[in-house]
Amino acid sequence: MKTTRYTRCRSGAVLSLGGLLFLMTACAPKTPKENSSEAPAIFPDYKNVVVPCNIAPLNFMMDGASRISADFFVGNEKLFTVSGTNTIKIPKDDWQDGLKQARGKQMRVSVSVWNDQHQEGVKYRDFQITVSADSITPWIAYRLIPPGYVLWKSMGIYQRHLENFEEECVVSNNENHDGCVNCHSFQNYSPERFLFHARGKNGCSVLVQNGVPERLELDKMEPHFKGTYPFWHPKGRFIVLANCDTHQAFYGHSNNKVEVYDLESDLMVYDTKEKKVITDPRFTEKQYWETFPAFSPDGKSLYFCRAQACNIPKEYDKLKYALLRTDFNEQNGTLGSRVDTLYNPATEKGSVSFPRISPDGKYLLFTESDSGTFPIWHKKADLKMINLATGERVNTDALNSSDVDSYHSWDQKGKWIIFSSRRLDGRYTRLFIAHFDEKTGFSKPFLLPQKAPVQNNERMYSYNIPEFVSGPVDLKESVADLFE
Incomplete structure (x- = not known):
């Protein structure tokens, strides 16, 4: 060179x-x-x-x-x-x-x-x-996992410095008996306070505070919900999760290879101060399945997805999730009496996953697929956005491709998004970054830069759950000790 x-x-x-x-x-x-x-x-x-x-x-x-x-x-x-x-x-x-x-x-x-x-x-x-004159939040965290369906040998949660090519492993499944590590969520972009799940032998959720990990055994608290898809309240006291009974099945004839679905899912709130789980009977009913909760940046609203229960997997194409919003009481962790519908599958004809609100509270970016709750396996999955002030759709054509475009996150200033896509080869999810301007909209996405460009083709791992972080994660104690 x-x-x-x-x-x-x-x-x-x-x-x-x-x-x-x-x-x-x-x-x-x-x-x-x-x-x-x-x-x-x-x-x-x-x-x-x-x-x-x-x-x-x-x-x-x-x-x-x-x-x-x-x-x-x-x-x-x-x-x-x-x-x-x-x-x-x-x-x-x-x-x-x-x-x-x-x-x-x-x-x-x-x-x-x-x-x-x-x-x-x-x-x-x-x-x-x-x-652009707009800088980007300098760190991201993501999971690297082989794109299999059932088995894996190695996976981990990694962090990457966007200003250079530095990548480090935060947590490897070597530390939890080769189990699964997933669903990492950071409190207001903080590298010192986050939560992730560890499945397998002696598994549990892991709560990290000030860099110190501790076991969080939600299933041992009333009402014995396990909890997944965590999302932190911006002020840090509460974490909202979904309690899901997740399964998968393979297609005989379809452009999609596999379907991941829930046979039950409810909302739950964990109070880190009182160390208890809070539920609401309206959102634990058997006739409805709620999932993918997300707080607004001001912490006053909770957004989530809800579907009418149906006969799964036989009626999977009828499983369509609406996008709902309710008030949140940050004093006691309870949900409001009024529930608004922002996306109705009966009229929109699709299904919503991963609602994410821009840091200024003006826009809601989500994944839309034809049906179901796991869009990463849906080739028609696209990113869509709603202007929360007007309820109107914002043009997102620049972001989408002919293959899967799925999980997404906003950076701290709301000027950049990062999302996962299978547009390169249809098999591996890679990370793409795009700029957002209120006047001009989204720019053409670009692939996460690598020191050796060929790595984008040769790395046999998929990127999952990209999240922006304000700085590097530094665990002060070993996670492995939690699973002995």
């Missing part, structure tokens, strides 16, 4: 004429003989995307190239040039300097490639990368 930076020369060194000619001949970049009106087929596709002003380098590659070169400009000023065999790996310092100069502007990229078809080189049409 070769990088050339363009700065004024401050050296007073003197070169001989022969030495100067040698350097000019050896170091001068090759000039491609052809020009193409086509855009380069780079991977990942970072053409014409909007990126945060603090994002890691957007390294990319081009299949079949024997040599590739990329010039980066702001206006007419060339910032630097990077070249390699088939991959552009941008040095961190060059990239960060470029982001500073391009903040609030566009960075122009000119790519030239040498390959079997273009042995003397071809220069492709330039493309733009818009560097």
Whole structure:
């Protein structure tokens, strides 16, 4: 990999004429003989995307190239040039300097490639990368798991620094006898206070406070609900969960391979102060199934999904979840008397999962599928959004693909979302980031940057439940001790 930076020369060194000619001949970049009106087929596709002003380098590659070169400009000023065999790996310092100069502007990229078809080189049409003035919450957490249906060997909850390529394991299933670790939820983006579930031998929920993990055995408290899909109240005292009886079945003939469904699900609230579970008989009735609860950013409302119970799996295509809202009393953890319907399957014809409200409380982003409660296996699952002030839909076409687009989270300022998608190969969920502007809407999503772009194809793990975190998680005690 070769990088050339363009700065004024401050050296007073003197070169001989022969030495100067040698350097000019050896170091001068090759000039491609052809020009193409086509855009380069780079991977990942970072053409014409909007990126945060603090994002890691957007390294990319081009299949079949024997040599590739990329010039980066702001206006007419060339910032630097990077070249390699088939991959552009941008040095961190060059990239960060470029982001500073391009903040609030566009960075122009000119790519030239040498390959079997273009042995003397071809220069492709330039493309733009818009560097937003909006920074992004610097850390994310997610689960990495092989995309199986029943069995697994290894999985874990990981954290990633978005400003570089640093990735660390927070919790591995090596620490709970190779069981399942899932459903991590952070209290108001805090890395010091979060909850996750550990299934398997001596399993339980794990509550982390000030970096110290402790067992939380919800099923031993009245009314003996296990609890899943946790969501913290912004002030930290309460955690709302769903108590689900989850199963799965395989299709004989369908574009979808497997269906995950609940035979029962209810709402429950855990009070971390009083150490007790609170339930409401209206939301534990057998005729209705409630799931995917989420608090509003001000903590005054609770959003959740509800379906009419039906004969599952026989009538699975009739299982459609509505989106509801009720008041929440942050003094005692009780739910309000009034329940509003924001999405009615009878008229909308779909099913709602994962309601997530923007930090300013104005918008609600959710996953819409044709039916059911587990959209990650539904190829038609898309991201949709409601303006909570008007009730009108917000255009989300820029986010969606022909394959699964599912779990999503807002960053702290509400300017960025991250979501999981199977658009690359239909098998593995990868993470995509998109900018949101109230006037212009969502930008074209871009794939989570990696140091080696080929990792996006070669890493045989799916990314689950991406959540933004304000800083790195630092567990002060071993989680493994909780399961002995």
